[in-house]
Amino acid sequence: MKIKVAYLGPVGTFTHAAASSLFEGKEVRLEPYPTIVDTLQAVAEKKVDVAVVPIENALEGSVHMTLDHLVHQVDLPVLAELIYPISHCLLAHPDQATTQLSEFTHVLSHPQAIAQCYHTVRKLIPHATFVHTDSTALAAAQIGQQPANKWLAIGTSQAAECHQLVVRQENVQDQANNYTRFWAVGYQPLEINDADSKQKTCLQVTLPADYPGALYQVLAAFSWRKINLCRIESRPTKTGLGNYFFLIEAEMAINHVLMQGAIDEVTALGCKVRVLGSFPYHYHQERQTLLGK
Ligand SMILES: O=C(O)C(=O)Cc1ccccc1
Numbered sequence: 001m002k003i004k005v006a007y008l009g010p011v012g013t014f015t016h017a018a019a020s021s022l023f024e025g026k027e028v029r030l031e032p033y034p035t036i037v038d039t040l041q042a043v044a045e046k047k048v049d050v051a052v053v054p055i056e057n058a059l060e061g062s063v064h065m066t067l068d069h070l071v072h073q074v075d076l077p078v079l080a081e082l083i084y085p086i087s088h089c090l091l092a093h094p095d096q097a098t099t100q101l102s103e104f105t106h107v108l109s110h111p112q113a114i115a116q117c118y119h120t121v122r123k124l125i126p127h128a129t130f131v132h133t134d135s136t137a138l139a140a141a142q143i144g145q146q147p148a149n150k151w152l153a154i155g156t157s158q159a160a161e162c163h164q165l166v167v168r169q170e171n172v173q174d175q176a177n178n179y180t181r182f183w184a185v186g187y188q189p190l191e192i193n194d195a196d197s198k199q200k201t202c203l204q205v206t207l208p209a210d211y212p213g214a215l216y217q218v219l220a221a222f223s224w225r226k227i228n229l230c231r232i233e234s235r236p237t238k239t240g241l242g243n244y245f246f247l248i249e250a251e252m253a254i255n256h257v258l259m260q261g262a263i264d265e266v267t268a269l270g271c272k273v274r275v276l277g278s279f280p281y282h283y284h285q286e287r288q289t290l291l292g293k
Pocket residue numbers: 008012013014015016054057086110112113134135136137180
């Protein structure tokens with residue numbers, strides 16, 4: 001039976017490209033969902049086997065919608081991570097193919113895409129009003145239905161093809177080195193060929209109380225074991241102003257004895273530790289090593 005994979009759709013989103021890359025050559029059915037929350041709920045409610053969602057961007061940081069849903073609303077293990085290059089295009093209806101860029105009035109896209117391109121687009125179109133949509137491809141679809149409006153979408157060249165739009169400008173992200181990390185989440189382990197892959201563990205750590213050196217003690221548990229941390233972020237627990245949990249990503253698999261030791265030590269300090277996942281991670285170019293043949 002084909003694995004069902006939910007992704008933030010419709011066709012032509014960056015998540016669609018990442019999900020296609022992650023499952024390339026596999027017997028899967030990719031199913032689009034309109035929002036990140038719907039995508040995660042599809043797997044939480046067992047309508048699909050896996051969900052692929054964006055988690056962090058190199059320019060804009062965490063995708064809070066994804067992170068908060070995974071932490072507060074569902075208990076879905078992270079199964080794999082793909083780091084995918086992101087290049088944004090300005091897309092217009094063919095009827096606006098010759099309109100001066102500075103004459104466009106509105107720029108539609110996903111909030112992450114708008115944030116990644118904000119300064120570049122403001123320079124090109126100083127009077128643009130930015131309009132948020134649930135995905136970049138939805139913005140492209142809306143442009144396709146509005147030939148008379150001087151509107152642009154920020155999105156992928158695939159979305160331009162899907163909706164017969166013209167690419168008015170490529171590479172409008174504010175920095176060249178633009179990557180997004182995507183997570184595949186689900187209850188069933190993926191058939192992953194991880195012999196050569198690097199492993200990561202993502203932990204949610206909540207301190208017992210706020211006291212001098214509390215976080216320092218947590219970090220020390222990783223430090224003296226020489227476990228490299230690749231990300232640490234605080235997010236509100238949503239129980240009151242100033243209450244945070246920490247999301248800690250470490251470059252070591254959960255079953256490693258040193259990782260077990262670090263988790264035990266942090267727990268002994270009185271912290272609450274939840275494992276969000278222990279999973280292989282890859283850059284897009286190395287994707288062929290991620291999934292089993
Ligand atoms: O809207 C999309 O295309 C997405 O997949 C979300 C997103 C937006 C910008 C960068 C990476 C992912």
